[in-house]
Amino acid sequence: MTIAPNEVPVIPRGVRLHHDRVRDKWVLLAPERVISLDPIGHAILLEIDGEQTFGIIVSTLAAKYAAPADQIAADAGEYIMGLAARRILELRT
């Protein structure tokens, strides 16, 4: 299962990005859960503003990293789907 280009990833209420100064790491804080973000995960989350479609996010990241869009769509899609399965992200159409 993949994410359609017109779907919009959303960070739901109660979930937020946070910079842990002690460890100098970005984390995603959710109720009773903390996800440690690697630099690529952080870059993906920064593009999720509740308005940009997955297709636009992939295009932006492909330009930013000079990487093939299909590779980014596969990797970012799997990442977002994994977070959605944990109810840390939502997908809207």
Added chain:
Amino acid sequence: MTWSKPEIREIEG
């Protein structure tokens, strides 16, 4: 920075 596959790492209370 080059693209690499991101991983979901949940921190364990």
